[in-house]
Amino acid sequence: xxxxxxxxxxxxxxxxxxxxxxxxxxxxxxxxxxxxxxxxxxxxxxxxxxxxxxxxxxxxxxxxxxxxxxxxxxxxxxxxxxxxxxxxxxxxxxxxxxxx
Numbered sequence: 001x002x003x004x005x006x007x008x009x010x011x012x013x014x015x016x017x018x019x020x021x022x023x024x025x026x027x028x029x030x031x032x033x034x035x036x037x038x039x040x041x042x043x044x045x046x047x048x049x050x051x052x053x054x055x056x057x058x059x060x061x062x063x064x065x066x067x068x069x070x071x072x073x074x075x076x077x078x079x080x081x082x083x084x085x086x087x088x089x090x091x092x093x094x095x096x097x098x099x100x
Contacts, residue, residue, distance in 0.1 A: 007087065014080050021073055025065055035062050040081045 015029075022029040031052060038048045045063065049056040066074065 010083070010087075014084065017076055017080055021069070021077060024073075025069065027062065027065065031058075032062065035059060036066075036077050036081050037084075039063070040078060040085065 018029045018033050021027065022032050031054065034052045035048055038051055043051065045056050045059040048059045052059075066077075069077075
């Protein structure tokens, strides 16, 4: 149960950071989250556009604006996504082990 509480707190912080940065730079939080997550997985702009259901130009616009982020904001976004992906991988491994 304690892990869930910490993870729930992480999710609240995750959302707070994306909303704060989105408001400051004119992003839509759900789109920003998807773009950052998919980019961190190595997807191209076209793949991101198809996955999110937006135009490739919108993805390019977001990427250009993200390049203008302060270093600490960009680092915060990508570190949160990295933590989320690591958590997801651990959960999947635990699930797979439960089938052994």
